[in-house]
Amino acid sequence: MIRASLGLALLSLLTVLPAPVRGDDWLQFRHDATHSAVSQDKLHFPLKELWTWNTMGPNKHRPLYHSVVRKGWIYFTASEKKQRFLICANAKTGVVKWRQPLQAERLSFTVSDISGPAVTESGRVFVYDWVSITDQPTIKTLTDAIFSQAASLTCSMVPGAIDCFAVRTFDAMTGKEGSYFPMAAMGANGVLSRVSLLETPFGQEVAAVPPTMAGCPP
Amino acid sequence: MLNVPEYLGHPLIVNNALFALSASDLLFHWDPDVKWTMTRIHHPLPEIDRDISPTARFGGYPPAYAENGLVVADETTNRFLALITGKTQQQWHRDITHSLGIPAVGGHLLYTGFGGPGGVSGIVALDAQNGEPQWKYAPKDPEPDPQVYQQILSPKSVEVPVIGPSDRMLTDRRTGRKISALEIKGYSTQMVPVPVLQPYSTSPFQHWSNSGLVVTQENVYGEVNHTVVALNRTGGTLVWKYPIGPKDVITSIVATPEHLIFCISTTSNGLREPVWSVERTKANRLVAVDLKEGKEVWSQAVPRPGNLALANGLLFFTDGALHVLGGAAETDDQNEIAQAAKAPALGAGSGNSGRPVERAGLSSPR
Secondary structure (H helix, E strand, C coil): CHHHHHHHHHHHHHHHCCCCCCCCCECECCECCCCCCECCCCCCCCCEEEEEECCCCHHHCCCECCEEEECCEEEEEEEECCEEEEEEEECCCCCEEEEEEECCCCCCCHHHHHCCCEECCCCEEEEEEEEEECCHHHHHHHHHHHHHHECCCCCCCCCCCEEEEEEEEEECCCCCEEEEEEHHHHCCCCCEEEEECCCCCCCCCEEEECCCCCCCCC | CECCCCCECCCEEECCEEEEEECCCEEEEEECCCEEEEEEEECCCCCCCCCCCCCCCCCCCCCEEECCEEEEEECCCCCEEEEEECCCCEEEEEECCCCECCCEEECCEEEEEECCHHHCCEEEEEECCCCCEEEEECCCCCCCCCEEEEEEEEEEEEEEEEEEEEEEEEECCCCCCEEEEEEEEEEEEEEEEEEEEEEEECCCCHHHHCCCCEECCCEEEEEECCEEEEEECCCCCEEEEEECCCCEEEEEEEECCCEEEEEEEECCCCCCCCHHHCCCCCEEEEEEEECCCCCEEEEEECCCCCEEEEECCEEEEECECEEEEECHHHHHHHHHHHHHHCCHHHCHHHCCCCEECCCCCCCCCC
16 A cells, blocks of 8 residues: 555656756767757856766776767666666666666767767667577568568578677657667678779779678777 | 677667667667667778778767767777768768767768877867868877787688589499599688788777767867867857866767766876776866856865766766756655655665765765
């Protein structure tokens, strides 16, 4: 009974918490696609710290070097204990709206690890992660969907298992997972089209090429 | 098991699609509702077989969106800056000899820092339509950034004959037996590693430690040679400059309609590093100056170098931890919320470790 009352109290409290105020969003790295890094919202100095997020993974791993904001909600990735999460919180208060566990606590290419999420105006959050898939129906469904979207035929095999870097998506408001894209979709042989900058803009080569041997992180 | 060793750099959102450059030579594009493409961008060395010429190394270079396409660059191997159109063709490309910073686009001009550690020896503006330089601001015109040649193995596809028995019969002179003569039945393709020399910058991927630019209606702002400068956007003339110390570096720079805000780190040795790999600094502080004259209006010590973002009248500083800063009005609102909630909503139930702070200044995350 007490627990139920407390639950109701918390529920009522949450309902009176103000909804985030809409301002100029910071949807991606450097604010927008042109990297202007300019927000239309003013700051009122002096500034004071309102809240912090300060967690770390194994070996003091902290991937939190970028955050994005949409409609008053902030999105970022952070490690905690042995897990990395995509987190959505109220930008003003730090109250968590949702958080989703990611498979990889750390991505071995540091720029991928610290890039943080990006969010579209329509409310799709992109985040980098890792996927391991062994379930055959899932692999077939995934690869069928990917092949149907391909602008050109780049891969003709369906692998027995997938274990690779991936781009995952989540709904910005609910945190519900959407589609994801494993980089292994390029295929085991990695045959992709190529643009050669030595050709003229007209009639330049767009040819299939074999995989590089330099595909791993620098 | 399929494990493709490809990783992506900073995502670029254009409408509903994501674009990114990989650690290697890949341009990735994905609109989850429509399609995806992956294209390798190749800048072959002259006079070398194009198929074995070393491939590009983007190092996750952050592409920027211009009217006609994406700005991409390799500042580490056979260096180039290019605009790739939506049809995955080049609008233009330029061979370059310097490191590059993070690109930004304003109107028809493309801006980027260039030269030396962090790509902060100068700022150049190019016409995004054709890549022609429009102006350059570089008080000490930097020498080309040095490169060395390293031997790598490039995959070369070679045709290998497939040998098999033919219909023609021969007699073995030793045994007298009839045997089938061999013939070439066809060809298969095999990948053979071929050694080639690849130019490689002695200080690769300087965009990792570049603070970026700010582009407003009138000016472009950025770090150049131990100053923060405001340059006229169309002509590149100096509007004002804010000097920083000889061992100071800017790690991030952003703006509101009235202020420029940046993070200054005083290094112990003057060397630039990406914020994520900085071990030690002597001091770090956030600084706000007014956009028009560059006069300092606010400063705050912070524990580590980091990146900045702005939204909703709040400043977001990420240095491995996230620090959210606001003005007096935002602070009052937040305190009321924290008082009312007594932080249960910030607690374990939601898995949130965000917490309001009760004092000015940033807490030490380490």
